[in-house]
Amino acid sequence: MIEITNKNYRETYVLVSMITNKISVKNKEDKIVEKELNTLVGIDVNGDRQILGLSIYDKRNTHYFLDLFEVLKSRGVKNIYFFTSHEYSNIKKSLKISFPNTAWIDSLTMNIVYVWKYLSFRGRSQLVTRLKDLYVQDTFENARVMIHYMREEYQNNQLFLLVFDKYFKDIEKYYQYDLVIRKFLFNHYSYTGIYDMIKKINKVKILTINEFVEEIKNKLLDLEKNRLYNKQTWSHIINHCFICFPELVSEVEKEL
Secondary structure: EEEOOOOOOOEEEEEEEEEEEEEOOOOOOOEEEEEEEEEEEEEEEEOOOEEEEEEOOOOOOOOOHHHHHHHHHHHHEEEEEEEEOOOOHHHHHHHHHOOOOOEEEEEEHHHHHHHHHOOOOOHHHHHHHHHOOOOOOOOOHHHHHHHHHHHHHHHOOHHHHHHHHHHHOOHHHHHOOHHHHHHHHHHOOHHHHHHHHHHHHHOOOOHHHHOOOOOHOOOOOOOOOOOOOOOHHHHHHHHHHHHHHHHHHHHHHHHH
């Protein structure tokens, strides 16, 4: 993992998100190749966002994700409440080995990226809002009604419905969490800035991977400074997290 921050890692993160960008870079032979760049972003118990590092996905390495999580542990991370990512092979198993108490969350940010390419540009912004709303209804019955109407609306777009069924099949299980937690976990707009910034830089010019990392390093650290929640809202989120994860309360108290 390429570490881009001089800050010490916290022992506990409420949420760690992995944002995946497909990037084009030059290899040692000066040929253009496509890679998957994973950016790890953590939100600590104080509500501060921290860029934890960058990593190039290597599908030939079956221990890639286990190695990634072990790097976090070696930097002092002991507890993660929620981890969100696109579902890669072995990632859930590796997470369970390294952080057995962590809850897996499907990445709304990444899943929207996979779905919206089947829609016209005009319909994308509306879809983003609708998909987010599916996770933040008062009850799952309300979400079920929304899904029904969405399926009727897109009945002539079978490709969209196939992808929707693949990436949004587990919505019901997230209704075990309070609405406060669901609004926190599925805040798509918290991560699109990072995803879009990396995509924009790569679109302008193709660099070697080392040059590319240097190019985005300072921009990522600028994004890190943005606090996402005010104190009152964050206290509300933490209180609900304590209900979901009572075994971690004493660990968090040490850090606060």
